[in-house]
Amino acid sequence: MKEISNSDYPQLNKAAAAYLEEGRKWAKFLAIMGFVGTGLMVIVGLFMGTIFSAIPYDDIPGYAGGMGSVMSFIYILAALLYFFPSLYLYNFAEKTKSALLNKDDNQLAEALKNQKSCYKFIGIMTIIIIGLYILMAFFGLLAAMMSF
16 A cells, blocks of 8 residues: 655645635534533433323323333433534534644644544444334334234
8 A cells, every 4th residue: 555645635725724614613503503402302311200200101001101211311312422423523623723723734634533533423323223224114014914
Protein backbone atom coordinates (compact mmCIF):
# COMPACT_ATOMS: atom_id res chain seq x y z
CA MET A 1 0.00 0.00 0.00
CA LYS A 2 1.29 3.44 -0.93
CA GLU A 3 2.35 5.73 1.93
CA ILE A 4 0.30 8.93 1.85
CA SER A 5 2.01 12.22 2.62
CA ASN A 6 0.43 15.58 3.45
CA SER A 7 1.17 16.80 -0.07
CA ASP A 8 -1.21 14.11 -1.42
CA TYR A 9 -4.23 15.81 0.19
CA PRO A 10 -5.96 18.85 -1.21
CA GLN A 11 -5.75 22.09 0.77
CA LEU A 12 -8.96 23.80 1.91
CA ASN A 13 -9.93 26.68 -0.31
CA LYS A 14 -12.28 29.48 0.77
CA ALA A 15 -15.36 27.73 -0.59
CA ALA A 16 -14.54 24.48 1.25
CA ALA A 17 -13.92 26.41 4.48
CA ALA A 18 -17.23 28.25 4.03
CA TYR A 19 -19.08 24.95 3.51
CA LEU A 20 -17.46 23.52 6.63
CA GLU A 21 -18.43 26.64 8.60
CA GLU A 22 -22.05 26.42 7.46
CA GLY A 23 -22.19 22.67 8.11
CA ARG A 24 -20.63 23.24 11.54
CA LYS A 25 -23.44 25.62 12.49
CA TRP A 26 -26.13 23.12 11.46
CA ALA A 27 -24.29 20.30 13.24
CA LYS A 28 -24.19 22.34 16.45
CA PHE A 29 -27.90 23.16 16.16
CA LEU A 30 -28.79 19.50 15.61
CA ALA A 31 -26.51 18.43 18.47
CA ILE A 32 -28.16 20.86 20.88
CA MET A 33 -31.61 19.69 19.77
CA GLY A 34 -30.37 16.11 20.32
CA PHE A 35 -29.26 16.96 23.87
CA VAL A 36 -32.65 18.59 24.56
CA GLY A 37 -34.43 15.52 23.16
CA THR A 38 -32.23 13.25 25.26
CA GLY A 39 -33.04 15.23 28.39
CA LEU A 40 -36.76 15.12 27.68
CA MET A 41 -36.61 11.37 27.10
CA VAL A 42 -34.84 10.86 30.43
CA ILE A 43 -37.41 13.03 32.24
CA VAL A 44 -40.30 11.14 30.63
CA GLY A 45 -38.56 7.84 31.41
CA LEU A 46 -38.16 8.76 35.06
CA PHE A 47 -41.84 9.66 35.40
CA MET A 48 -43.13 6.76 33.30
CA GLY A 49 -43.58 4.55 36.37
CA THR A 50 -45.75 7.19 38.03
CA ILE A 51 -47.77 7.75 34.87
CA PHE A 52 -48.46 4.06 34.33
CA SER A 53 -49.22 3.41 37.99
CA ALA A 54 -52.04 5.96 37.76
CA ILE A 55 -53.79 3.81 35.12
CA PRO A 56 -56.40 1.48 36.65
CA TYR A 57 -55.13 -1.62 34.86
CA ASP A 58 -57.92 -3.84 36.26
CA ASP A 59 -60.22 -2.27 33.65
CA ILE A 60 -57.87 -2.92 30.71
CA PRO A 61 -57.89 -6.47 29.32
CA GLY A 62 -54.41 -7.83 28.61
CA TYR A 63 -52.66 -5.04 30.51
CA ALA A 64 -50.04 -6.26 32.93
CA GLY A 65 -48.99 -4.22 35.91
CA GLY A 66 -45.40 -3.10 36.02
CA MET A 67 -45.41 -1.71 32.50
CA GLY A 68 -44.18 1.61 33.90
CA SER A 69 -40.82 0.08 34.81
CA VAL A 70 -40.47 -1.48 31.36
CA MET A 71 -41.36 1.79 29.63
CA SER A 72 -38.98 3.73 31.89
CA PHE A 73 -36.17 1.37 30.93
CA ILE A 74 -36.99 1.68 27.21
CA TYR A 75 -37.12 5.49 27.32
CA ILE A 76 -33.85 5.79 29.24
CA LEU A 77 -32.15 3.28 26.93
CA ALA A 78 -33.40 5.22 23.90
CA ALA A 79 -32.10 8.45 25.46
CA LEU A 80 -28.71 6.85 25.97
CA LEU A 81 -28.61 5.72 22.33
CA TYR A 82 -29.72 9.20 21.20
CA PHE A 83 -27.03 10.92 23.29
CA PHE A 84 -23.95 9.59 21.48
CA PRO A 85 -24.66 10.85 17.95
CA SER A 86 -25.50 14.24 19.48
CA LEU A 87 -22.19 14.25 21.34
CA TYR A 88 -20.26 13.32 18.19
CA LEU A 89 -22.04 16.08 16.26
CA TYR A 90 -21.33 18.62 18.98
CA ASN A 91 -17.65 17.66 19.09
CA PHE A 92 -17.49 17.89 15.29
CA ALA A 93 -18.96 21.40 15.40
CA GLU A 94 -16.66 22.65 18.15
CA LYS A 95 -13.48 21.16 16.70
CA THR A 96 -14.35 22.42 13.21
CA LYS A 97 -14.81 25.93 14.62
CA SER A 98 -11.42 25.72 16.34
CA ALA A 99 -9.76 24.28 13.23
CA LEU A 100 -11.10 27.03 10.98
CA LEU A 101 -10.25 29.83 13.41
CA ASN A 102 -6.72 28.58 14.09
CA LYS A 103 -6.08 26.99 10.67
CA ASP A 104 -5.17 23.81 12.57
CA ASP A 105 -5.02 20.61 10.51
CA ASN A 106 -4.95 18.42 13.64
CA GLN A 107 -8.17 19.96 14.98
CA LEU A 108 -9.79 19.49 11.58
CA ALA A 109 -8.73 15.83 11.62
CA GLU A 110 -10.30 15.45 15.10
CA ALA A 111 -13.46 17.16 13.87
CA LEU A 112 -13.74 14.81 10.90
CA LYS A 113 -13.04 11.84 13.19
CA ASN A 114 -16.09 12.85 15.26
CA GLN A 115 -18.16 13.24 12.11
CA LYS A 116 -17.11 9.75 11.01
CA SER A 117 -18.00 8.37 14.45
CA CYS A 118 -21.45 9.95 14.24
CA TYR A 119 -22.11 8.41 10.82
CA LYS A 120 -20.74 5.05 11.94
CA PHE A 121 -22.92 5.01 15.07
CA ILE A 122 -26.05 5.92 13.09
CA GLY A 123 -25.17 3.34 10.42
CA ILE A 124 -24.74 0.53 12.95
CA MET A 125 -27.98 1.51 14.69
CA THR A 126 -29.76 1.49 11.32
CA ILE A 127 -28.47 -2.02 10.57
CA ILE A 128 -29.62 -3.22 14.01
CA ILE A 129 -33.07 -1.67 13.57
CA ILE A 130 -33.47 -3.19 10.10
CA GLY A 131 -32.49 -6.56 11.59
CA LEU A 132 -35.08 -6.14 14.34
CA TYR A 133 -37.74 -5.26 11.76
CA ILE A 134 -36.89 -8.41 9.78
CA LEU A 135 -37.10 -10.53 12.97
CA MET A 136 -40.43 -8.95 13.94
CA ALA A 137 -41.82 -9.57 10.46
CA PHE A 138 -40.60 -13.18 10.56
CA PHE A 139 -42.12 -13.87 13.97
CA GLY A 140 -45.30 -12.01 12.98
CA LEU A 141 -45.68 -14.21 9.93
CA LEU A 142 -44.89 -17.30 11.98
CA ALA A 143 -47.53 -16.36 14.55
CA ALA A 144 -50.05 -15.65 11.78
CA MET A 145 -49.39 -19.04 10.14
CA MET A 146 -49.73 -20.84 13.48
CA SER A 147 -53.12 -19.24 14.12
CA PHE A 148 -54.66 -20.94 11.07
